[in-house]
Amino acid sequence: MPNPKPTRDELPEAGGTSVTYKAANKLEGKRALITGGDSGIGAATAVLFAKEGAVITTVYLPDEEQDAQDTKKQVEEAGGKCYLFAADLVKKENCQAAVDFALEKMGGIDILFNNAAYQMMVEDILDLPDEQWVHTFNVNIHSYFYMAKYSLKHMKRGAVIINNASINAYIGRPDLLDYTSTKGAIVSFTRGLSNQYISKGIRVNAVAPGPVWTPLIPATMNDEAQKQFTSPMGRPAQPSEIASCVVFLASMDSSCISGQTIHCNGGTVVNG
Numbered sequence: 001m002p003n004p005k006p007t008r009d010e011l012p013e014a015g016g017t018s019v020t021y022k023a024a025n026k027l028e029g030k031r032a033l034i035t036g037g038d039s040g041i042g043a044a045t046a047v048l049f050a051k052e053g054a055v056i057t058t059v060y061l062p063d064e065e066q067d068a069q070d071t072k073k074q075v076e077e078a079g080g081k082c083y084l085f086a087a088d089l090v091k092k093e094n095c096q097a098a099v100d101f102a103l104e105k106m107g108g109i110d111i112l113f114n115n116a117a118y119q120m121m122v123e124d125i126l127d128l129p130d131e132q133w134v135h136t137f138n139v140n141i142h143s144y145f146y147m148a149k150y151s152l153k154h155m156k157r158g159a160v161i162i163n164n165a166s167i168n169a170y171i172g173r174p175d176l177l178d179y180t181s182t183k184g185a186i187v188s189f190t191r192g193l194s195n196q197y198i199s200k201g202i203r204v205n206a207v208a209p210g211p212v213w214t215p216l217i218p219a220t221m222n223d224e225a226q227k228q229f230t231s232p233m234g235r236p237a238q239p240s241e242i243a244s245c246v247v248f249l250a251s252m253d254s255s256c257i258s259g260q261t262i263h264c265n266g267g268t269v270v271n272g
Contacts, residue, residue: 007238008044008074009051021048021240026251028053031106033099035059035089035147036116038067040214041164044239045113045246046071050080052247054111057102062086089116090138095146103154111250112151114144114186115164119179121225133178140182144189148204157201162249163190165261167210170270175225183208187261187272194259203258205249208272210265211236231266 010018032049036042037058046056056075060068068084075082083105087094102109118139122128148161166183173180187206194204211229213236229236245264248254263270 007240008047008243009078009240010238011240011244012235012238021051021244023048023051023053026052026247026253027111030054030110030250031057031102031108032111032113032250033057033059033102033106033109033147033151034113034115035098035143036164038064038071041209041212041239041242041246042113042115043067043071043074044243045115046080046082047074047078048240048243048247049111049250050075050078050082052251053080054250055081055083055106057083057085057098057105059085059087059089059098059116061088089143089147090135092142092146095143096150099147099150099154102151108156109151109154110156110159112147112155112159112161113164113246113250114147114161116140116143117164117179119176121175121222122177123175125177128177136178137182137185140179141185141189144186148193152197152202155202159202160250161193161202161204162246163204163206165190165206165208167208167263167265167268167270169208170263170272171268190261191259198258203249203254205254205257205259206261207242207245207249208261208263208265208270209237209242210263210268212239212242213237214239232268233266235266237264237266 009021012018032054038060072082085101165186168180169183190206210231
């Protein structure tokens with residue numbers, strides 16, 4: 001399978017061409033906090049948020065400084081403002097620090113996109129290191145809990161939280177047992193948190209991408225898995241295609257939607 005170049009603001013068309021994302025000021029004046037914002041879905045979301053008028057703070061691992069700087073540059077080229085905060089969110093203290101930084105730089109938080117994630121293929125539970133199981137949960141769901149908890153203290157009516165789940169929560173992918181388990185937890189977390197806060201005017205939703213071509217894929221999947229990395233559309237999605245769904249959930253276009261999961265998975269029917 002060829003390695004496509006991930007796109008942040010180009011949306012593929014059925015004929016093999018693409019169109020540039022067209023903004024409509026849907027997030028004008030909003031302040032967004034994005035985790036895992038240096039590359040992939042997080043970076044694409046930062047770019048589209050900027051095109052829609054939002055100010056952005058992105059949180060990323062310190063080792064990803066160059067990617068984060070590249071994302072910031074593209075956000076600024078799109079006319080946006082992007083603040084960078086390097087931190088490993090496995091520590092709850094870093095989650096608090098990220099929220100504090102966002103509040104200091106932006107003056108508030110209107111949108112939280114929990115997107116940070118870790119995965120590593122292991123075929124059998126007997127071979128899955130205990131340390132990897134714990135680390136995956138720390139990154140993929142514990143950080144979502146802490147980021148939401150610390151952000152909600154400062155969110156007002158009209159604010160939104162979007163969590164990045166996965167198709168794997170619905171199909172039970174066997175070679176990513178720990179990752180799949182955390183994504184199921186994210187779906188339930190989204191539903192429960194929505195039920196807590198919808199009466200307070202704060203909506204909570206999730207996206208559940210299918211195969212998406214991001215830097216995470218060649219870094220964590222073997223050659224055989226990459227060859228099978230496709231969808232009923234015959235291709236993996238681009239980060240921009242997931243980001244456009246996040247924009248929808250962040251904007252007033254989804255004003256009557258909360259506690260739900262958008263299945264941006266390339267056509268796989270999951271009925272979940």
